[in-house]
Amino acid sequence: MNAENRCFEIDSKGKIDRDNADVVTNPDISETLADIASRRADRRTVLKGILAAGIAAGVPFARSALASKVSKNTTLRFDEIAHEITPDHHVADGYSADILIRWGDGIFIDSPEFDPANLRADDQERQFGYNCDFIGYLPLPIGSNNPNHGLLCVNHEYSSVELMWQGANASELSKEQSDYDLSAHGHSIVEIIRRRGKWRIVANSQYNRRISARTTEMLISGPAAGHERLRTPSDPAGRRVIGTLNNCAGGVTPWGTILTCEENFDQYFGGTLPADHTETENFRRMGMPAGDRARSWYKYHERFDMSKQPNEANRFGYVVEIDPYNPDSTPVKRTALGRFKHEGATVWINRDRRVVVYSGDDQAFEFIYKFVSRRRYDPADREANMNLLDDGKLFVAKFEDNGTMRWLPLVFGEDNLTPENGFHSQADICIETRRAASIVGVTPLDRPEDVEANPVTGRVYAMLTNNSGRTEEQIDEVNPRAHNNYGQIIEMRPPGEGPDSDHTANVYEWDLLIVAGDPRNPEHHASYHPDVSENGWLVCPDNCAFDNQGRLWIATDQGSAQERNGIPDGIYATDTIGDGRGLTRFFYRVPRGAEMCGPFFTSDNKTLFVSVQHPAEGSSYADPWTRWPDFKDGVPPRPSVVAITKDNGGIIGD
Numbered sequence: 165m166n167a168e169n170r171c172f173e174i175d176s177k178g179k180i181d182r183d184n185a186d187v188v189t190n191p192d193i194s195e196t197l198a199d200i201a202s203r204r205a206d207r208r209t210v211l212k213g214i215l216a217a218g219i220a221a222g223v224p225f226a227r228s229a230l231a232s233k234v235s236k237n238t239t240l241r242f243d244e245i246a247h248e249i250t251p252d253h254h255v256a257d258g259y260s261a262d263i264l265i266r267w268g269d270g271i272f273i274d275s276p277e278f279d280p281a282n283l284r285a286d287d288q289e290r291q292f293g294y295n296c297d298f299i300g301y302l303p304l305p306i307g308s309n310n311p312n313h314g315l316l317c318v319n320h321e322y323s324s325v326e327l328m329w330q331g332a333n334a335s336e337l338s339k340e341q342s343d344y345d346l347s348a349h350g351h352s353i354v355e356i357i358r359r360r361g362k363w364r365i366v367a368n369s370q371y372n373r374r375i376s377a378r379t380t381e382m383l384i385s386g387p388a389a390g391h392e393r394l395r396t397p398s399d400p401a402g403r404r405v406i407g408t409l410n411n412c413a414g415g416v417t418p419w420g421t422i423l424t425c426e427e428n429f430d431q432y433f434g435g436t437l438p439a440d441h442t443e444t445e446n447f448r449r450m451g452m453p454a455g456d457r458a459r460s461w462y463k464y465h466e467r468f469d470m471s472k473q474p475n476e477a478n479r480f481g482y483v484v485e486i487d488p489y490n491p492d493s494t495p496v497k498r499t500a501l502g503r504f505k506h507e508g509a510t511v512w513i514n515r516d517r518r519v520v521v522y523s524g525d526d527q528a529f530e531f532i533y534k535f536v537s538r539r540r541y542d543p544a545d546r547e548a549n550m551n552l553l554d555d556g557k558l559f560v561a562k563f564e565d566n567g568t569m570r571w572l573p574l575v576f577g578e579d580n581l582t583p584e585n586g587f588h589s590q591a592d593i594c595i596e597t598r599r600a601a602s603i604v605g606v607t608p609l610d611r612p613e614d615v616e617a618n619p620v621t622g623r624v625y626a627m628l629t630n631n632s633g634r635t636e637e638q639i640d641e642v643n644p645r646a647h648n649n650y651g652q653i654i655e656m657r658p659p660g661e662g663p664d665s666d667h668t669a670n671v672y673e674w675d676l677l678i679v680a681g682d683p684r685n686p687e688h689h690a691s692y693h694p695d696v697s698e699n700g701w702l703v704c705p706d707n708c709a710f711d712n713q714g715r716l717w718i719a720t721d722q723g724s725a726q727e728r729n730g731i732p733d734g735i736y737a738t739d740t741i742g743d744g745r746g747l748t749r750f751f752y753r754v755p756r757g758a759e760m761c762g763p764f765f766t767s768d769n770k771t772l773f774v775s776v777q778h779p780a781e782g783s784s785y786a787d788p789w790t791r792w793p794d795f796k797d798g799v800p801p802r803p804s805v806v807a808i809t810k811d812n813g814g815i816i817g818d
């Protein structure tokens with residue numbers, strides 16, 4: 165695929181693929197992969213041989229599953245639902261899936277009523293935003309484990325404007341529509357409580373808060389804060405910025421904050437760069453200027469116009485930390501965790517109490533990172549934990565051909581991260597993290613999405629969603645298929661087990677948990693536990709969560725390929741150890757056109773919150789595939805958070 169000529173993609177329905185995730189902006193890809201191909205030829209041959217043998221025998225597999233005793237003894241006790249694309253959502257028998265909050269629902273006692281015929285930016289600032297994604301549930305009171313009362317913290321990644329206004333196109337919005345769109349992006353914090361089994365919103369809560377791309381001021385901290393590359397006319401100090409963009413997944417910290425992640429922020433930066441601008445290569449690696457993909461905002465707000473304020477684009481692409489327990493707190497962009505298209509950021513407290521944060525960079529042929537704090541987490545001193553993420557070491561993952569992997573440090577002055585290569589301080593590494601990672605020589609992956617650690621085993625799992633652009637010459641063991649439309653799940657094993665595992669180690673082992681796709685179709689070269697059912701296989705793993713028993717719950721996102729693949733997106737669950745390892749089972753499905761995001765369990769595992777994002781995307785305002793969840797004429801489909809509970813009050817999955 166030619167990255168230079170392919171600044172946007174129009175799919176079969178004419179919809180612009182604004183997230184750009186299939187496009188290759190990594191210029192080193194050919195050289196890197198040629199090297200890898202020659203180094204790994206022997207092992208790849210072995211892997212391909214095993215794959216072929218497995219398929220030929222009708223026995224799809226994950227490599228470790230070969231070693232374990234295979235049986236039908238999954239620990240997951242629900243009856244699977246059908247692989248059907250329908251206008252409504254659906255959960256396994258014996259469970260309820262209740263709408264908790266929808267786009268446009270008021271989150272304050274005096275919020276205006278949702279009026280889809282009259283969408284106003286100031287109203288949206290007081291209502292739940294669009295396209296809910298990451299969910300964090302933080303118990304009340306702070307420091308408790310309360311599973312029935314807490315703060316629901318939800319990302320609003322972007323908006324599907326073609327389903328909000330008749331005839332709207334994100335590149336041709338009016339000023340009023342653009343402002344509404346800005347307000348629909350960001351994050352919501354809403355107090356919720358469970359009474360008599362049902363969750364509801366507490367509208368008069370002191371904690372309720374909208375964080376938007378239009379109005380919310382944020383601080384910038386860490387090595388890049390104040391750097392001249394972050395200075396703009398409205399912020400000559402380079403330390404304050406309005407808004408956070410394209411907040412996809414995220415994480416929670418044990419000190420009670422939210423990490424929300426800026427992913428495809430390139431689509432907001434339009435206009436042209438001045439000729440020979442010093443940031444040209446930096447911006448090109450992120451897909452900017454966005455050209456025809458650009459949302460209209462830059463026409464009305466100078467900071468998004470790269471011909472006028474190019475440095476603004478260096479102020480997005482970070483992990484943002486929010487204290488939801490303090491509604492007056494200022495969110496902070498933590499530059500020490502690097503600048504790239506952060507899918508999520510998940511926290512593991514290491515056995516020595518240093519804080520480890522894992523993060524995937526969601527674009528074809530990009531990388532997986534981890535951050536290790538210098539200071540230690542102190543459970544007794546919340547204030548001292550608040551700036552732990554400003555000081556530490558950033559690493560990037562290199563997968564070796566012998567089943568081991570290495571975390572390579574991104575440190576100024578080491579491994580050619582020097583002035584000769586344009587790095588003059590750690591700030592430059594935090595701003596151009598992708599280029600730094602390419603220089604130290606890492607493994608380009610098939611779109612790394614969520615990365616989460618299993619609380620029981622300590623093993624870490626990365627969802628790779630797909631990469632149709634990978635060629636036969638570019639396959640390796642961790643990306644074993646060319647034209648990968650279906651994705652795979654990597655298992656990374658730090659030394660040690662469970663709480664004793666060492667996530668600060670430089671060397672881990674790795675394996676593939678599943679290779680997604682239809683195991684009955686030999687062309688997919690899929691690989692699961694052999695007992696996976698006709699409803700249990702999945703494609704495009706995206707977000708994920710672990711329950712207390714260490715079972716993995718996987719959310720899928722096929723994008724517009726949902727129609728071609730003929731199966732819906734939803735939640736699948738699997739054991740990761742024992743007889744049920746790799747035996748994925750289908751639990752919940754979203755309405756047609758939606759993707760599944762944000763799975764998050766309460767501490768008792770009796771509620772699973774999920775985000776249903778962009779229902780009906782791919783259809784039109786006048787004739788949407790579904791008007792979920794209202795199903796009323798004149799009311800468009802509404803992205804919503806759903807609370808899934810078991811009807812007998814029990815633990816989900818048991």
Ligand code: FEO
Nearest residue numbers: 412427507526613
């Ligand atoms: Fe926003 Fe990578 O999904």
Ligand code: CA
Nearest residue numbers: 412613706707
């Ligand atoms: Ca995602």
Ligand code: CA
Nearest residue numbers: 706721759761
């Ligand atoms: Ca997603």
